[in-house]
Amino acid sequence: MDILRFATAGSVDDGKSTLIGRLLFDSKSIFEDQLEAVERTSADRGEEYTNLALLTDGLRAEREQGITIDVAYRYFATPRRKFIIADTPGHIQYTRNMVTGASTADLAIILVDARKGIVEQSRRHAFLATLLKVPHLVVAVNKMDLVDYDRAVYERIVDEFTAFAAKLDITDLTFVPISALHGDNVVERSGNMPWYEGSSLLHHLEHVHIASDRNLIDVRFPVQYVIRPHRSTDPELHDYRGYAGQVAGGVLKPGDEVVHLPSGLTTTITHIDGPNGPVAEAYAPMSVTLRLADDIDISRGDMIARPNNRPEVAQDLEAMVCWMTPDRQLTPRTKLTIKHTTRTARAMVKELNYRLDVNTLHRDEEATGLGLNEIGRIGLRVTQPLFVDDYTRNRLTGGFILIDEATNNTVAAGMIISAR
Incomplete structure (x- = not known):
C-alpha cells in the first residue's frame, strides 16, 4: 500500500x-x-x-x-x-x-x-x-x-x-x-x-x-551516510562500501550509469540494497543503499545523478522564505546556516526583494525585513555549492531550511525559485 x-x-x-x-x-x-x-x-x-x-x-x-x-x-x-x-x-x-x-x-x-x-x-x-x-x-x-x-x-x-x-x-x-x-x-x-x-x-x-x-525523471540521490563495516568478520562484507540516503527523484536500477557531484566522475550502480535486502529499482521516497562499480571519494552532502541530467550547481539562490522566529527579523546581511537535502553550509541574505501579504497577494517592495510568520522573496549567497532544482520541479531538492548559528534553532523554511 x-x-x-x-x-x-x-x-x-x-x-x-x-x-x-x-x-x-x-x-x-x-x-x-x-x-x-x-x-x-x-x-x-x-x-x-x-x-x-x-x-x-x-x-x-x-x-x-x-x-x-x-x-x-x-x-x-x-x-x-x-x-x-x-x-x-x-x-x-x-x-x-x-x-x-x-x-x-x-x-x-x-x-x-x-x-x-x-x-x-x-x-x-x-x-x-x-x-x-x-x-x-x-x-x-x-x-x-x-x-x-x-x-x-x-x-x-x-x-x-x-x-x-x-x-x-x-x-x-x-x-x-x-x-x-x-x-x-x-x-x-x-x-x-x-x-x-x-x-x-x-x-x-x-x-x-x-x-x-513525484518526479520520476530527474535522478537525485543526496548521500546521507557512507556504510563501511570495517569490523565485520563476514568476508563478503569486508570490502563493502555503500552510500545510504533517500531517493529524492527519478528511478535508479543496477547497471545505470551515474555521476557523482561535486567531482563530476561517472560510474555504474552495481547493487541497490533496501531495508530487507536487494531491490531491483529505487524511486522516491525510498531509502536505500547504493553500491558503485568504482571507488570514488563520496561523503555526506554529495549528490548522485544522471550524467546528462544534473541539478544546478549554485551558490546564489533566489527563494521564497517563511520566517519562523519571534526573536529576530530577517534582514539583508543576516548570516545563517542553510540545510539543503543532506548538505549544510553557511549563508548570507544578500537582499530582500519584497514581503508578500498572503491575504491580498500584494508585494511590498519597500519592506526592510521579515518578522514572525511573514513570507518574502530573498536572495541568498552560500559559502559552498549546492545541488539544487527549482521547487516547482522537485520539492525535496528545491526546499531548504535556515538555522540560527548561535542557537541552532530553525528560523525559516525556503523554496528555491531560481539558482545561478
Missing part, C-alpha cells in the same frame, strides 16, 4: 480537529482507552456530543482555549491506503506551523464553515498550499447540518472559491459538503444530501492518484 500525506487547514473553529477525529473514529483507528478518555473528558465538560477534536488537540493550552496551536500528526490505514495526517492551526500567528505541516503533504484539505463561507484565512491557507506546491486540494464545506444541508449554500461557496482559485496555480481541486460532527460524507455518503453526487471524503482520499506527482 502507498502512503498519502495530507494536511488540514482553514479558519479557526472550522472543525479541522473534529474532522480528523471523525476519520479516526469512523475508520476504527483509535483504541478503546483513547475513546473512553475522550468520552470522559467530554462528559466532564458538559458537552452534548463526544468531542472528537480531543483526539488531536493534545496540548493543555489547546484544550483550554479550544484551538489548535501546534501541528498534530496522526496515522491510520484502510484496506486500500495508509495515511499520515497533519492537523495544522488556523490562527494567522501560527502560519509557520501550517507551512511545516503542509510542506511534505500530497494533499491539503481546506475546511470552510458553511455558515461563514470563504473568509480571509480560507484564502490564506489556499495560497500557502499552492505556494508549497501541494498537488491536490480538497475544499471541505463543513457544518452543513447547521444550514439544514442547503444545496444553495454549498454551491455559493463552490462558486466563490472557484473564482478565487483561478488566481492560483491549482492543478487538482475537489469540493465535498460534510458534517464532521455527525459524519455526513466523511467516511460514508450521507442521505441528508441526496443532491450531492460525488464521493465521500475518505473515498476521495483513498483513490486520489499521487504516483505521478
